[in-house]
Amino acid sequence: MKTNKVDIITLGCSKNLVDSEFLMRQFTANGYAVSHDSKVSEGSIVVINTCGFIGDAKEESVNTILQFGEARKANRICKLFVMGCLSERYLKELQELIPEVDKYYGKFNWKELISDLGKSYHNELANEREITTPSHFSYLKIAEGCNRACAYCSIPMITGTYKSRPIEEIEAEVKFLVDKGVKEFQLVAQDLTYYGKDIYKKYNLAELVERISEIKGVEWIRLHYAYPTHFPMDLLKVMREKTNVCNYLDIALQHSSNAVLKKMRRNITREETIDLLKKIREEVPGIYLRTTMMVGFSDETEEDFQDLLDFVKEMRFERLGAFPYSEEEGTYSALHYQDNVSDEIKQLRMNELMTVQEKIADEVNQSQIGRTLKVIIDREEAGFYIGRTEYDSPEVDPEVLIEKNGKMQIGHFYDVEITGSQSFDLLAKCIHS
Numbered sequence: 001m002k003t004n005k006v007d008i009i010t011l012g013c014s015k016n017l018v019d020s021e022f023l024m025r026q027f028t029a030n031g032y033a034v035s036h037d038s039k040v041s042e043g044s045i046v047v048i049n050t051c052g053f054i055g056d057a058k059e060e061s062v063n064t065i066l067q068f069g070e071a072r073k074a075n076r077i078c079k080l081f082v083m084g085c086l087s088e089r090y091l092k093e094l095q096e097l098i099p100e101v102d103k104y105y106g107k108f109n110w111k112e113l114i115s116d117l118g119k120s121y122h123n124e125l126a127n128e129r130e131i132t133t134p135s136h137f138s139y140l141k142i143a144e145g146c147n148r149a150c151a152y153c154s155i156p157m158i159t160g161t162y163k164s165r166p167i168e169e170i171e172a173e174v175k176f177l178v179d180k181g182v183k184e185f186q187l188v189a190q191d192l193t194y195y196g197k198d199i200y201k202k203y204n205l206a207e208l209v210e211r212i213s214e215i216k217g218v219e220w221i222r223l224h225y226a227y228p229t230h231f232p233m234d235l236l237k238v239m240r241e242k243t244n245v246c247n248y249l250d251i252a253l254q255h256s257s258n259a260v261l262k263k264m265r266r267n268i269t270r271e272e273t274i275d276l277l278k279k280i281r282e283e284v285p286g287i288y289l290r291t292t293m294m295v296g297f298s299d300e301t302e303e304d305f306q307d308l309l310d311f312v313k314e315m316r317f318e319r320l321g322a323f324p325y326s327e328e329e330g331t332y333s334a335l336h337y338q339d340n341v342s343d344e345i346k347q348l349r350m351n352e353l354m355t356v357q358e359k360i361a362d363e364v365n366q367s368q369i370g371r372t373l374k375v376i377i378d379r380e381e382a383g384f385y386i387g388r389t390e391y392d393s394p395e396v397d398p399e400v401l402i403e404k405n406g407k408m409q410i411g412h413f414y415d416v417e418i419t420g421s422q423s424f425d426l427l428a429k430c431i432h433s
Contacts, residue, residue: 003044003078004031004032004033004044005032005033005034005035005042005043005044005045006024006027006032006033006034006035006043006044006045006046006047007034007035007036007038007041007042007043007045007046007047008020008023008024008027008034008035008036008037008046008047008048008049009036009037009038009046009047009048009049009064009068010036010037010049010132011048011049011050011051011057011060011061011064011084012049012050012051012052012053012057012061012084012085013051013053013188014139014141014186014188014224015139015141015188015189015190016049016050016051016084016085017132017133017139018129018139018140018141018188019049019083019084019107019110019141020036020047020049020132021129021130021131021132022126022128022129023047023049023083023110023113024036024129024130024132025125025128025129025130026111026114026119026121026122026125027114028130029122029125030114030117030119030120030122032045034130036130036132037132041068041071041076041077043077044077044078044079045077045078045079045080045081045117046068046071046072046077046079046080046081047081047082047083047113048061048064048065048068048080048081048082048083048084049083049084049110050064050065050082050083050084050085050086050087051084051085051086052084052085052086052087052088052089052090052154052158053085053154053155053158053328054323054326054328055326055328056326058086061084061086062086062097062098065082065094065098065101066098068080069098069100069101070100072100072101072102073100079102079117080100080101080102081101081102081103081104081105081113082094082101082103082104082105083104083105083106083107083110083113084105084106084107084110085107085158085159087104087105087106088106088107088108088158088159089154089157089158091104091106103116107144107158107159108144127169127172127173127176128173128176129173129176129177131177131180131182133394134378134379134394134410134411135180135181135182135411136181136182136183136184136376136378136410136411137182137183137184137185137186137220137376137394138177138182138184138185138186139185139186139188140170140173140174140177140185140186140187140188140212141165141188141189142164142165142170142187142188142189142192142195142208143162143163143164143165143189143190143191143192143194143195144159144160144162144163144189144190145159145160145161145162145163145190146159146161146162146190146191146194147161147162147191147194147197147198148191148194148227148229149265149332150254150264150265150266150332151263151264151265151331151332151333151336151337152264152294152297152325152327152328152331152332152333153328153331154328154329154330154331155190157330157331159190161198162190162191162194162197162198163198164194164195164196164197164198164199164200164204166199167204167207167208167211170208170212171211171212171215174212174215174218175215178215178216178217178218179217181411183217183218183219183220183376183411183413184219184220184221184222184376185212185218185220185221185222186222186224186393186394187209187212187221187222187223187224188224188225189224189225190225191225191226191227192205192223192224192225192226192227193205193226193227193228193229193230193231193232194227194230195208196208203230203232204232205232205235206232206234206235206237206238209221209223209235209238209239209242209245210238210242213238213242213244213245218244219244219413220244220246220376220390221242221244221245221246222246222248222250222390222393223239223245223246223248223249223250224250224393225250225251225252226249226250226251226252227251227252228251228253228266228268228272228273228276229266229267229268231251231276233279233283236279236280236283236284237283239283239284239287240283240284240285246390246391247284247286247287247288247390247391248287248288248290248390248391248393249280249284249287249288249289249290250290250291250319250393251289251290251291252291252292253273253291253292253293254266254292254293254294255293255294255297255304255308256270256273256307256308256310256311256312257270257300257303257304257305257307257308258270259299259301259304260297260299260300260304260308263297263298263299263333263337264294264297264333265332270307270311274314274315277289277315288318288319288391289315289317289318289319290317290318290319290320290321290393290396290397291317291319291320291321292320292321292322292323293308293312293320293321293322293353294322294323294324294325295308295322295323295324295325295346295349295350295353296324296325296341296345296346296349296350297325297333297341298325298333298337298338298339298340298341299337299338299340299341300325300341300349305349308353309352309353309356312353312356312357312360313356313360316360316364317357317360318360318361318364318391319361319391319396319397320357320360320361321396322350322353322354322357323350324343324346324347324349324350325339325341325346327339358424361398361424362421365398365421365424365425365426366421368418368421368426369418369419369420369421370417370418371417371418372415372416372417372418372431373389373400373415373416373418373428374389374390374413374414374415374416375387375388375389375400375402375413375414375415375416375428376388376411376412376413377402377408377409377410377411377412377413377414378394378399378410379410380408380410383403383404384401384402384403384404385401385402385404385408385430386399386400386401386402387399387400387402387414387416387428388400389426398424398425398426399425399426400416400418400425400426400427400428401422401425401426401427401428402414402416402428402429402430403427403428403429403430405429405430406430408430414430414431415430415431416428416429416430416431417429417431
């Protein structure tokens with residue numbers, strides 16, 4: 001056990017990862033050696049950053065705490081701390097269930113951890129992070145919280161109301177990351193669409209993206225987790241005109257049936273959604289749309305599900321993920337509706353939906369054969385370099401397998417010719433190596 005070593009374990013989404021990276025910077029500023037997501041803990045201090053969104057994520061978080069709780073009891077580690085969404089939501093329950101944890105912190109008070117160790121929190125480093133992703137890309141969290149009232153979602157109960165970060169603060173963070181070698185930024189928030197409304201009294205995502213795009217060294221900006229209601233249409237002009245803003249938008253729609261959308265409290269109709277998607281495609285030619293769909297929500301009928309299938313076939317999303325509805329305690333749907341679609345039907349519907357999407361994705365990939373695309377190289381494997389196009393976000397989207405016909409550098413951009421496809425990935429050869 002290394003007495004001046006801290007191991008930080010991050011569970012859940014990229015927004016949690018950003019918090020861990022900020023915390024890691026404070027530890028290093030105080031003289032600690034820090035590792036992230038180590039397979040075997042070597043440090044005397046372990047910090048677990050938890051997720052509390054849905055059942056599987058909560059289970060993983062609890063099991064991880066239990067695992068390290070046993071290590072704490074056996075004195076294999078000296079200190080165990082827990083932070084994040086799960087402990088924000090279930091603080092008292094966790095304190096009773098796993099008392100081996102030295103202290104629990106929530107989603108926002110983790111800064112206290114530094115002072116509780118007798119160290120100083122460095123406010124002058126508030127916009128600095130350690131980078132745990134490959135050094136050429138990073139996630140950029142522009143806001144916390146959510147003001148939506150979707151029936152199924154527990155996030156507002158965990159994170160509270162929407163809190164935008166000031167543009168100047170975000171710009172300072174981007175400049176710091178660019179100096180560290182980051183070229184590609186994934187903008188993330190629970191809801192990008194609402195950005196700025198709380199502090200600027202207007203939806204201000206377009207201005208934020210434009211100002212980030214003008215920072216020297218920013219080569220790709222990709223947008224995640226937009227909300228369809230009150231979508232900031234001025235953003236589309238920025239996406240179309242700024243060459244370093246990727247033609248990519250992650251906009252979670254959840255469903256298409258008006259009956260289901262109403263029960264979900266999404267404040268949008270099928271018809272309005274179609275109009276929005278058509279407008280986005282018209283304003284930003286060639287854009288790739290990523291979305292997420294939920295199956296098996298309360299009272300979802302076969303007709304509702306067929307509506308969803310027809311909608312996906314018509315809209316032809318380049319990227320789509322799906323998940324079965326999971327009732328979360330305390331949410332509007334848990335309090336007012338019945339979780340009355342069986343797990344078996346949920347799984348069958350999800351499988352059928354993804355089968356439809358696999359065909360669409362394959363056709364999209366086939367349409368790229370023969371094109372020349374710009375890629376960034378993420379890593380090298382036996383026989384291939386692995387890269388991504390502007391249409392591919394790290395960890396969730398397809399990759400480009402580039403044959404080794406010359407030397408390529410990790411984190412650099414290259415033009416490649418798409419020569420084929422397999423499953424969800426593309427095959428390519430480098431034009432200039």
